[in-house]
Structures are given as C-alpha cells and as structure tokens.
Amino acid sequence: MVGDLIPRGKSCGDCGLCCKLMGVTALEKPAGKWCRHFSRAGGCAVYETRPGDCRVFNCLWLLTEALDERWKPTTAGFVLHSEKGGARLIVESDPARPHDWRREPYQSTLRRWAAAPEMEVLVFAGRRGVRLGAVDADVRRTVAGAG
Numbered sequence: 001m002v003g004d005l006i007p008r009g010k011s012c013g014d015c016g017l018c019c020k021l022m023g024v025t026a027l028e029k030p031a032g033k034w035c036r037h038f039s040r041a042g043g044c045a046v047y048e049t050r051p052g053d054c055r056v057f058n059c060l061w062l063l064t065e066a067l068d069e070r071w072k073p074t075t076a077g078f079v080l081h082s083e084k085g086g087a088r089l090i091v092e093s094d095p096a097r098p099h100d101w102r103r104e105p106y107q108s109t110l111r112r113w114a115a116a117p118e119m120e121v122l123v124f125a126g127r128r129g130v131r132l133g134a135v136d137a138d139v140r141r142t143v144a145g146a147g
C-alpha cells in the first residue's frame with residue numbers, strides 16, 4: 001500500500017488492521033472480519049493481485065506525518081479514514097476494542113477535530129456509532145465499514 005503519498009518513515013509494517021475492519025466488495029469480505037487472505041505471519045497472501053479497494057486504501061495514520069506511533073491502528077485500536085474530501089473523519093473501531101478511542105490522547109484530540117468548523121467526526125464500532133459533538137449523537141449505517 002506504500003505509494004508517493006506516504007511520508008518517509010511511515011509504513012504498514014505488521015499492522016494489517018484495515019484487512020479486518022474494512023469491507024472489500026470484490027472479495028465479498030464484510031467489514032469487521034479478517035480477510036481470508038491475511039495472516040499475521042505473512043500479511044496479504046495475494047498482494048500482487050489484491051482488489052482495487054485494497055490498492056487505493058491508505059489509512060490516515062499512514063498518510064499523516066503528524067500522527068505518531070500512538071496512532072498506529074494496532075496500537076490505537078481503530079483505523080482512521082476520511083470522506084467528503086476530508087470534511088468527515090471516520091474512526092473505525094476494532095469490534096474487539098470498541099472503547100479504545102475513549103483513551104487519551106485519542107478522545108480529546110478527536111473531540112478537538114470535531115469542534116473545527118465544517119468538520120464531522122464519526123466513531124463506529126460495526127454499524128453503531130456516534131457523531132462527536134457537545135452532545136454526542138447516535139448514528140447508524142446500513143452498510144458497516146464499507147471501504
């Protein structure tokens with residue numbers, strides 16, 4: 001997944017959490033379930049022929065130099081990605097660790113981002129989620145974690 005946009009020093013390494021949390025339509029892989037092609041020992045077994053969804057996906061930790069090792073998905077317990085040209089930030093929590101985003105430095109940082117003008121931060125664990133705000137609002141999606 002490493003391309004020109006990836007800052008020097010960042011790489012997926014032993015992560016692979018998007019191979020669990022994101023849905024991959026071409027594989028009929030649901031969000032939140034490990035891809036059948038992934039193994040901890042070997043990573044993606046079909047890397048050279050992986051579907052387009054996998055080729056284009058880079059999480060925001062990988063793309064953002066300012067997000068340090070604490071924000072690496074396997075450490076944080078969630079995968080960050082964005083929609084609407086960056087105006088909507090999605091926190092895709094590992095269903096096995098649905099509350100890890102509430103730890104610091106994550107929660108206060110996510111709430112600060114959510115308070116920025118024209119910015120929306122949604123935290124999901126599967127289909128259920130919250131829109132962060134002065135009062136968090138419950139949200140639900142019909143297709144969980146489609147990526």
Ligand code: SF4
Pocket residue numbers: 001011012015016017018019057058059060061062073079
């Ligand atoms: S979640 Fe991010 S760092 Fe982890 S494998 Fe996917 S793109 Fe790489």
Ligand code: SF4
Pocket residue numbers: 018019020024035036037038043044045046047050051054
């Ligand atoms: S095909 Fe490879 S890159 Fe895509 S989800 Fe499966 S293991 Fe990950």
